[in-house]
Amino acid sequence: xxxIRVLVxxxxxxxxxxxxxxxxxxxxxxxxxxxxxxxxxxxxxxxTAAIQEDVDVIGLSILSGAHMTLxxxxxxxxxxxxxxxILITGGGIxxxxxxxxxxxxxxxxxxxxGTPTTELIAYIKEWFATREKQEA
Amino acid sequence: MSSNRLMDDFxxxxxxxxxxxxxxxxxxxxxxxxILGDLHPRTGRARRIGLTGPPGAGKSxxxxxxxxxxxxxxxxxxxxxxxxxxxFTGGALLGDRVRMESVALDPGVFIRSMATRGSLGGLAxxxxxxxxxxxxxxxxxxxxxxxxxGQSELDVARTADTTALILVPESGDSIQTLKAGxxxxxxxxxxxxxxxxxxxxxxxxVELMLGLRKGVSFGSVPAHHGIDLKRMNPxxxxxxxxxAPNPAEWTPPVLSTIATKDEGITDFVAALDRHFAYxxxxxxxGARRRERLRERVMDIVEQKIRVxxxxxxxxxxxxxxxxxxxxxxxxxxxxxxxxxLRQSGELVRGEEDK
Ligand code: B12
Ligand SMILES: Nc1nc2c(ncn2[C@@H]2O[C@H](COP(=O)(O)OP(=O)(O)OP(=O)(O)O)[C@@H](O)[C@H]2O)c(=O)[nH]1
Ligand SMILES: [Mg+2]
Numbered sequence: 001x002x003x004i005r006v007l008v009x010x011x012x013x014x015x016x017x018x019x020x021x022x023x024x025x026x027x028x029x030x031x032x033x034x035x036x037x038x039x040x041x042x043x044x045x046x047x048t049a050a051i052q053e054d055v056d057v058i059g060l061s062i063l064s065g066a067h068m069t070l071x072x073x074x075x076x077x078x079x080x081x082x083x084x085x086i087l088i089t090g091g092g093i094x095x096x097x098x099x100x101x102x103x104x105x106x107x108x109x110x111x112x113x114g115t116p117t118t119e120l121i122a123y124i125k126e127w128f129a130t131r132e133k134q135e136a
Numbered sequence: 137m138s139s140n141r142l143m144d145d146f147x148x149x150x151x152x153x154x155x156x157x158x159x160x161x162x163x164x165x166x167x168x169x170x171i172l173g174d175l176h177p178r179t180g181r182a183r184r185i186g187l188t189g190p191p192g193a194g195k196s197x198x199x200x201x202x203x204x205x206x207x208x209x210x211x212x213x214x215x216x217x218x219x220x221x222x223x224f225t226g227g228a229l230l231g232d233r234v235r236m237e238s239v240a241l242d243p244g245v246f247i248r249s250m251a252t253r254g255s256l257g258g259l260a261x262x263x264x265x266x267x268x269x270x271x272x273x274x275x276x277x278x279x280x281x282x283x284x285x286g287q288s289e290l291d292v293a294r295t296a297d298t299t300a301l302i303l304v305p306e307s308g309d310s311i312q313t314l315k316a317g318x319x320x321x322x323x324x325x326x327x328x329x330x331x332x333x334x335x336x337x338x339x340x341x342v343e344l345m346l347g348l349r350k351g352v353s354f355g356s357v358p359a360h361h362g363i364d365l366k367r368m369n370p371x372x373x374x375x376x377x378x379x380a381p382n383p384a385e386w387t388p389p390v391l392s393t394i395a396t397k398d399e400g401i402t403d404f405v406a407a408l409d410r411h412f413a414y415x416x417x418x419x420x421x422g423a424r425r426r427e428r429l430r431e432r433v434m435d436i437v438e439q440k441i442r443v444x445x446x447x448x449x450x451x452x453x454x455x456x457x458x459x460x461x462x463x464x465x466x467x468x469x470x471x472x473x474x475x476x477l478r479q480s481g482e483l484v485r486g487e488e489d490k
Contacts, residue, residue: 002163003226003251028227033251038234045240049233052246054155081152 004032004128006057009046010039011074014064019092019113023059026117027124043070047077050086056131057124060090067094067110071102087127091115139167143174146273151246154273158248161269162262172265175272180425182214182271183412184278186296188258188318191284193302194328196235197395198404199279203239205405206277212244214270217281218259221251228252232281246270258282258289264432267295285318293321294431297424298411300324300404305334308341319345323388324407330392330400340371342390347374386414444483451480 008024010017017039028034035053037045050058058078060071075088091111094102099110109123145153161168185202187195199215206213217232228251239245248266255261259282267278282292293299301322319342327339347370377387389407393400415421445451454476461467477484 003228003253024229028222028229029225031226033221033228033230033249035230035233035249038237041237045237048151048241049247051152052155052248054159083152 004057004124005035005053005055006032006059006124007035007037007046007050007053007055008059008061009037009041009049010061011041011043011046011070012062012064012066013040014062014066014092015039016063016092017061019063020061023061023091023117023120026121027059030121030125032124043073043077046074047081050074050078051081051083055086056128057087057089060088061092062090062094063092065093067092067102068098071107072105075105075107085131087124087131089120089124091120139171143171149274151243154246154269155248158266158269161265162250162260164262168265172268175269178272179268180271182267182275182278183298183408184267184271184280184296185408186280186282186292186299187302188282188285188289188292188299188322189302189326189328190286190304190307193284193304193307194393194395195281195284195302196232198302198326198328198393198401199232199281200236200239201395201398201401202277202279202405202408203236203242203245205401207239207242207244211276212274213239213246213277213279214267214273214275215245215247215279215281216250216263216266216270217247218250218252218263218283220283221253223254226253246273246275252283255291256289257291258285259291259295263291264295264428288317290318290321293318294428297415297421298323298408300326300408302326302328303338303342304329305332305338308334308338323386323411324404325388325390326400326404327390327392328395331394331397335392339390339392343371343374346378346388346390347371384418386411386418440486441484444486445476445480448480448483451476451483454479 006027008020008027010020024034024036035049035055037049046058046060058074060074062070071088071090078086087108089108089110094110094112102110108127111120142153142156146157157171159165160171187199189195196217199217203213203215215236217230219228219230219232221228230249230251232249233240233247236247240247250260250263250266252260259280263280267280270278280292280296282289299322301318301324303325305327325342327335327342329335374387378389391400391403391407393404415424455472458467458472458475462469462472
């Protein structure tokens with residue numbers, strides 16, 4: 001089976017990149033191909049990279065509080081390119097009610113501080129397996 | 137997405153469709169042969185430039201600067217950036233895009249990261265096929281960045297029209313001992329990080345090496361004809377040969393750059409143009425590309441034979457059956473191999489497929 005491709009990105013002006021790096025390394029060690037784009041990405045840059053790299057998953061790491069504008073914007077941009085099959089997930093400092101609002105919008109699970117990386121890996125692998133089954 | 141619809145979108149220049157086609161080809165998914173076959177007549181337009189060199193030499197930073205220059209000249213640019221797959225987990229961290237941020241949003245630019253997936257030559261096994269896809273999509277220039285390499289990863293030279301080796305002052309020590317490998321296939325040498333001590337010395341060392349290599353072909357000059365200073369200084373001879381416009385012969389220039397300050401890139405672009413002109417005028421371009429096609433066909437034949445033989449249960453059980461006598465020394469591995477090949481005629485012809 002081919003490796004799962006994941007874009008791990010840090011949108012906005014938030015400089016907390018420790019989490020994104022930890023997650024990127026953990027996903028790589030779980031056998032995924034992880035494209036890491038560095039700090040300070042605009043939603044346009046993230047969507048463009050996701051399209052060109054043909055990723056299965058976009059993982060956004062946001063600890064700045066700007067998630068309610070940044071995450072929907074990324075989602076709109078990838079949908080505009082006809083790619084509503086990409087899972088958008090992520091983590092950081094995101095209050096519970098915002099997580100709920102975003103999930104209603106079709107965003108995948110969002111993980112908070114202290115989540116064991118095994119949990120993120122299991123979630124992404126499960127999502128991918130389900131999608132592959134649907135496509136087959 | 138149906139495959140017709142996908143190829144229509146590809147023809148219409150949609151990046152999402154290009155990205156999808158690249159994935160199909162990279163993963164050898166069903167239909168990839170058909171796609172590559174259909175695209176083949178449209179390949180051959182793009183100039184393929186390979187950038188190789190040790191880890192952290194500045195390949196990605198320089199790639200981004202080249203992209204910018206090519207865009208200023210109105211050219212469309214595709215980039216393939218390769219990073220290593222972990223042999224233990226199968227995972228990969230593809231980080232070259234980080235340095236290409238400045239050109240990431242330009243619609244005339246398409247950047248694709250690839251993992252080596254077990255291939256050891258500095259590129260992924262499918263990099264050439266992906267380059268064909270980008271070429272057929274209509275890019276004028278393709279920049280192919282290898283993994284950070286040592287000396288033996290030479291796939292790039294079999295993939296690109298022009299191969300540039302990016303070195304840094306710290307590479308100095310390893311140069312001294314180099315006889316074979318990537319130093320011999322590079323068409324252009326770039327000493328990056330020239331803001332650091334040792335850059336001039338490295339440049340001179342590389343020129344010396346190139347001059348000595350050339351010297352072999354000047355070797356017939358009899359020593360008693362007196363002292364020719366130019367011949368006595370191979371580094372200088374190489375520098376002069378590289379500067380002289382000679383359409384029949386190419387001496388690799390040794391350039392220096394400071395990528396973080398965008399210094400020296402104009403010279404690099406000029407050297408790339410000169411090399412391409414040399415390839416065209418000398419007939420080497422056609423020769424290199426024909427060689428590439430020859431290898432492609434041979435690769436495909438090998439791949440197909442491998443799959444046809446080893447996925448065939450009858451062949452595998454014949455092999456199993458023979459193993460005890462090989463173990464006991466009654467048969468040799470060679471004899472068994474010959475026997476399997478003799479019995480596989482139709483399989484190899486692929487008549488089972490139809
Ligand atoms: C370390 C830290 C810093 C370091 C950052 C170092 C670095 N390079 O990352 C420094 C000191 C620089 C820093 C600075 C600031 N910080 Co600070 N910082 C923290 C702290 C203590 C820990 C963050 C961390 O690294 N955690 C470890 C990583 C591994 O965890 P994580 O990022 O949460 O990731 C996990 C999950 O969230 C999830 N996840 C995260 N990303 C992703 C992505 C994907 C794809 C997935 C699936 C999952 C996922 O999985 C990870 C593993 O469990 C937090 C407090 C906290 N408890 O979170 C405050 C915190 C994030 N900082 C905060 C603030 C306010 C700041 C400053 C503005 C402070 C100031 N006034 O100067 C500056 C701004 C810096 C900037 N330029 O943006 C606030 C943010 C408040 C908010 N958003 O509402 C926090 C919450 C502290 C607080 N309680 O007030 N900070
Ligand atoms: N001092 C100095 N640093 C440079 C120069 N060019 C690049 N760098 C830095 O060198 C580091 C590596 O640069 P990259 O462009 O990522 O190098 P690379 O060869 O692509 O690296 P890999 O793909 O990991 O092998 C970065 O921190 C760059 O900023 C230069 O001319 N001078
Ligand atoms: Mg790089």
